[in-house]
Amino acid sequence: MSTPAFHEAVSRSFDIGWVREQFPSLQLRVNGEPAAFLDGPAGTQVPRQVMDAVQKYFLEQNANTYGAFRTSRRSNEMISATRGAMADLFHCSPDEVVFGQNMTTITLGLARAIGRELKPGDEVVLTLLDHDANFSPWRALEEKGVVIRTVDIRESDCTLDLDDLQSKLNSKTKLVAVGYASNAVGTINPVAEIAKLAHAAGAMIFIDAVHYAPHGPIDVKALDCDFLVCSPYKFFGPHMGTLYGKKEHLERLKPYKVRPAADTIPECWETGTQVMELIAGIHAAVEYIAELGRRCDPSVRDRRAALLAAYGSTVEYERTLLTRLIAGLLAIPGLRFFGIRDPKRFAERCSTVSVRLGKGTPTDAATFLGERGIFTWDGNFYALNLTERLGVEKSGGVLRVGLVHYNTTQEVDRLLAALKEFSAS
Numbered sequence: 001m002s003t004p005a006f007h008e009a010v011s012r013s014f015d016i017g018w019v020r021e022q023f024p025s026l027q028l029r030v031n032g033e034p035a036a037f038l039d040g041p042a043g044t045q046v047p048r049q050v051m052d053a054v055q056k057y058f059l060e061q062n063a064n065t066y067g068a069f070r071t072s073r074r075s076n077e078m079i080s081a082t083r084g085a086m087a088d089l090f091h092c093s094p095d096e097v098v099f100g101q102n103m104t105t106i107t108l109g110l111a112r113a114i115g116r117e118l119k120p121g122d123e124v125v126l127t128l129l130d131h132d133a134n135f136s137p138w139r140a141l142e143e144k145g146v147v148i149r150t151v152d153i154r155e156s157d158c159t160l161d162l163d164d165l166q167s168k169l170n171s172k173t174k175l176v177a178v179g180y181a182s183n184a185v186g187t188i189n190p191v192a193e194i195a196k197l198a199h200a201a202g203a204m205i206f207i208d209a210v211h212y213a214p215h216g217p218i219d220v221k222a223l224d225c226d227f228l229v230c231s232p233y234k235f236f237g238p239h240m241g242t243l244y245g246k247k248e249h250l251e252r253l254k255p256y257k258v259r260p261a262a263d264t265i266p267e268c269w270e271t272g273t274q275v276m277e278l279i280a281g282i283h284a285a286v287e288y289i290a291e292l293g294r295r296c297d298p299s300v301r302d303r304r305a306a307l308l309a310a311y312g313s314t315v316e317y318e319r320t321l322l323t324r325l326i327a328g329l330l331a332i333p334g335l336r337f338f339g340i341r342d343p344k345r346f347a348e349r350c351s352t353v354s355v356r357l358g359k360g361t362p363t364d365a366a367t368f369l370g371e372r373g374i375f376t377w378d379g380n381f382y383a384l385n386l387t388e389r390l391g392v393e394k395s396g397g398v399l400r401v402g403l404v405h406y407n408t409t410q411e412v413d414r415l416l417a418a419l420k421e422f423s424a425s
């Protein structure tokens with residue numbers, strides 16, 4: 001736990017003015033109002049550094065890989081550098097970093113490869129809290145006779161029912177696939193504890209960190225997870241996906257691939273020609289977070305430490321916004337709130353919040369807000385099991401508000417005022 005003095009130091013060092021200057025798209029206006037991007041869970045805005053890196057790729061490095069000429073060599077160097085950056089973000093070795101089109105595509109490919117090792121009667125444990133991209137790819141293994149066990153949630157606070165999880169583990173369990181944080185209700189799952197339970201049962205653990213990555217530091221070594229995925233477009237980078245895989249698994253498992261492609265890790269896991277310009281953008285996104293960290297704590301010595309310093313300050317900042325948001329939402333008459341609401345438990349959640357208002361559908365509310373320049377999401381966000389379990393799927397799902405570190409208290413206040421107006425109209 002951090003001390004009050006640390007909190008104060010962090011909030012003093014977090015420079016929201018500098019942060020917002022890095023994101024040119026935040027200047028957008030809608031119907032005369034500044035745009036408030038509260039749609040981060042579906043994809044964040046991008047700092048100028050990322051746009052510059054994509055352009056630089058086309059100007060100076062654009063070629064396919066492994067050619068005997070300058071731009072091709074530069075492409076290879078760029079990919080290695082980005083692997084190094086992602087290795088610092090994950091806290092792993094660069095050859096344990098795999099690039100892919102997006103998390104869903106990576107997970108579908110990995111599930112097929114893992115399926116080659118499974119036999120009828122083997123079991124995979126999934127959860128009702130997860131995005132469908134961490135559900136359907138594994139459920140497809142039923143075609144091979146694999147048995148799927150599904151962990152329930154506690155409806156009162158939208159947390160995973162860990163007793164249920166434990167009861168689903170046994171000697172036949174081969175994999176537990178769980179989210180780090182819910183993209184619908186913001187719950188952060190105790191993934192380190194779940195990894196221990198999975199390993200004690202002799203199973204591997206696959207963690208979907210897509211929603212967690214913009215909100216907190218990842219440490220695959222400390223988690224001792226077997227696989228972890230996240231998508232750079234959710235943490236200020238371009239539209240791609242990335243996978244961490246423990247070396248022993250990446251080497252042992254057999255990905256589906258074409259013959260001339262590399263047989264060595266990590267390339268053997270990367271299907272076809274990669275979107276190289278976006279890989280260049282991923283590097284810049286990681287460097288942006290590190291730059292923020294160096295500004296928050298100039299004493300940091302390396303990029304990993306800079307990344308941790310950045311998250312140290314954004315976690316605190318986002319929690320300030322979240323506290324204001326939840327207090328304001330709970331004061332709106334007729335509002336139904338999903339998930340953890342007690343500030344004493346905010347370490348168990350991130351700044352993504354879902355509600356239903358007393359009147360209208362989530363689409364009505366999102367449209368009302370959108371016309372006022374406030375961008376939120378409505379529906380199920382592919383967390384289909386959850387909206388079904390909460391009984392809201394058939395009536396339009398929920399309204400989701402996502403705060404990241406470039407959002408402001410003014411934006412939270414504007415949202416709350418607009419929601420009050422909507423509810424009263």
Ligand SMILES: Cc1ncc(COP(=O)(O)O)c(C=O)c1O
Pocket residue numbers: 041042101102103104105131133134179181182183208209210211231240241381
């Ligand atoms: C928690 C979570 N997992 C997985 C995904 C799917 O990621 P991708 O769009 O990279 O396939 C998303 C996308 O919203 C998500 O929020």
